[in-house]
Amino acid sequence: MSTLTIWGGAGEHGRSSYLLQDKDGQSGILLDCGVKKEGPGEYPLLDTDIIPHLQAVFLSHAHEDHSIALPLLYKYGYPGKVWTTKATVKQLPDYFEAWDKYVAAQSASLPYGEIDKQSIQFMYLEEHIPPQTWLRIAPNLRVQWGRSGHLAGSVWLILEWDGTVVFFSGDYTKESLLLMADSPTIMEAGAKDIVDLSIIDAAYGADPDEQLVKLQQLESAICNTLQKGGSILLPVPIHGRSQELIVWASECFPDDQLIIEEELIAPLRGLSDKTEWLKEGAIQRVNTLFNRKNLCIISNSEERAKALLNLKSSIVFTNDGMMQSAKAQEYFHQLSASPDNHVIFTGHLAAGSFGHRLVKRSMVEESSDTRCTISLIRYKVHQGLPDIREMLQTIPSRRSVLVHAPKSHIDHVTSILEEEGFAGLYSLLPGSTLSF
Template identity: 25%
Template sequence: MLKGGPSEIKKKVKEVLSRIGEVKKVELEGPFVVVYVDDPSSFLESNNTVGEAAKLLRKKIIVMSSGKMLPEEDAKRVIREMIPQKAEITDIRAVEETREIYIIAKRTGYVVGKSGYYINEILKKTGWRPVVLRAPTMESGLLNTIYNYLIEGSAERKKIMRKIAERIYREPIGIERGIFVSFLGGAREVGRSSIAVTTNEGSVLLDAGISLGRGEAFPRYDLIDLDEIDAVIISHAHLDHSGALPFLFKYGYRGPVYVTRPTRDLIVLLLLDYINLSRRQGIIPYFSEADVARMLNHMIVLDYEETVDISPDVKLTFYNAGHILGSALVHLNIRKHNILYTGDFRFRETKLLGKADTSFPRVETLIMECTYGGEQDVLPPLWEAEKQLIQIIKDTIERNGRVLIPALSVGRAQEIMITLVEAFSRKEIPDVPVYIDGMVYDSTAIHSAYPSYLSDYIKARVFGEDKDPFTDEHFTMLKGTEDKDSIATGGPSIIIAPSGMLNGGPSVDYFIRMSPDPRNSVVLVSYQAEGTLGRELKEGAREIRIRDEMGEMRKIEVKAEIHFVEGFSAHADKVQLLTYPSSIPKPSRIILVHGEAEKIRSFKPLLSRSIGAAVMAPSIGEKLRLV
């Protein structure tokens, strides 16, 4: 990275870019360089000279106009006249304090233009810097809320980013302390994932999750000093990896949170849903909507394979993890030591997502999840799982029953939806309604806003055929006001609802109504954590006690058929876990996390023999020295 503090770095950037044209001002905002110029044309028409400067400086450079801006309404008119109608612009909003104009469109490619042509033309002709947001193909109040947060908080976010930059680019202290990893959660357990990585110059957190089953809810943050944390890096949006973020901010953290764009939106969705669910159950949530909005202003979004400095001696790069939309493998380059943290990952392609990346410069330490590392954890092929699910649906409908599929709102529900679309098109199941309830609706809307993060299969349909499989005619998106009784006791149908572990949400409401009827089927397609109703059912329980919508405990006799279909898992199974370490630059050390103690105990020696590297399985609170 560039040597020296913020002032020296700004001076160097100005010196390099002044070869192109006059630079009025240079600002550091988070890990990015923002350059203000009177005449953007000279910079944007310089045969990619800005791109070459960015490579030389190893920084992403954002060019802003420091000259006069067109009045807002005139700028909007120019943009609408310039951008092809095929873009389907839904809204344009300007923020004068930041000199940014937000363009929300269904087809953002037409807004950007070839090689960013329209983006550059908007900046040159209006003086406003365009920020492009993709509108979902499905109307989503939640995404509107997120975009409102982003736009209304942009001025405050700019101030925050400048403070963050001062910390990133501070002068190194130059003391040799070594590289350590401390396991605050997710070690020999599934849930509350959080790992502190300490270097010579600072420290970062990998994930900040909560527990979704029994045990302690939050990671052991009493073991660290939040004031010393330079950055929080979230691998993906699931609450067992992101749910403790508001807790960190509640107790004083004010640094950056690095995420991909879909992860940012999905985190907001999951946290707002957590608030609503807590209040419905009569529980006071530990954070508010205002806390979520405040946290959003600290989020820095990165694309896959975009490398940034996050502290004086740490560079961060995200890679596709294949787990859920926007999920990322986290690669940390710490001087000459490289850590790859998988978060949750899947090493096979599905109709929804591609498989986890394997191309990295170097990997010395691999921190790998081990959810399905048990002796019997060899998942069937996806086609076999699809065949099993389709047969269960056919059998249930033939006896005039209904199928409940409790599914994780993010990822699993969309995998099931794509499978059903294909089955309907091949006439493998009858044309029955598919009800999509709860948070699945908004999660699916977010998926429709980020097709470029999805599989080649989805991209071919969205970009090639202009068809969005998530808006198939069989799907009925419920808004939460519908009568669940009529759906649960009506004609044959399929219901997809969260949560996937039956530990809350509308899936529990449907389960209470549907489980006494032997014609019905409940199909569990997600991992079932210890302490959840789904785990009880998987282990054979047929008489359970459950809390209903009114908060009262009820005893339920389960007469519906209970099925467990494993092949849809978004995690790597034992075979993938054994294969992945040998598919990347060979690590000298592998650390296993995010797995039940017994599974890690059986998998550890197997992996050690297979890969020939040191394999470790730390406990909560343990601290390991890497270098």
């Protein structure tokens, strides 16, 4: 039997890294190699003796919790290439730069050097095959991919390797406002009609809400703030939900001022070169945003200072979803003194991050120096309970490992699904192994 070893990502949110090994343990495949934004930074539980013998490495998308530890593979002797997409590779420099700044801010050191980053070699899936088509990479290895709807360039994967079939969802959602998602299906995987192992995004645990519910909650919170004459601060990552939320806010609040940092605008402009990842009409929606009169794009500190002085009844987007940067905190400190204002986080907040501390503090006590409202309202870029259930039905599997959330959350989900009759579900931790 083959073996799955969790180098990171199961039982936690972050450092996605899944090692597949053949029955003799002489060859391996790695799915993702990310980091965890906690403390000085946490890296995958790499076995340096195995890395030189990896047959292939696949990268599902550019977010740091899936990608930033890739240089360690080359530091420790990985001789091959990383299979991913062009859009993903174009986004990686932004995430490496952000990770470098994060580590420096923690007074920590990177475990790899610039030469290791420059050593990464990529192969582009879309240059070889379209979605949902098999590509033979080696005599014993075939792969197919599909768009996962999480980020421009993000993919799910099905591998047929040494007689076993493995499905890896990456980060998946079919509810993106702008991005296409391909439904994963087994396409001519030999004589098999069931996969041997699935690794499935379950980041939202037992959350039952669909995207529409989240957007209604977000719209209500913003409306209430604007009606009081207050402003809303939305800290978001550079790529992903940021572009979707900006377009959504522009359409939902056409008469209110939008203030957006240039770092978030550049990826929006870049979508025109990534139409193969987008839903029909997405580019027209982006262009409408750029044509609105009450759009203020912040390109430097002078423009930011001017915008902060005149901040009233505005919707502000700044890059840095956890509000760790000085720039994001500058916006916060300007808004925090007024009870009319509202800071809304829309995604994961790592333990100990500035955003996490704000949300946690707002839930338990009042702060004398923070009078604005602090909220966490998710925008869906991962799977909740109904989505996990549907994926298990779409991709029947002998063993399914649910990942990308704390183990207690995964335990709760597996308990619910097992009561419904699903079998072969696993809730694992970093360092765990599973034969399949």
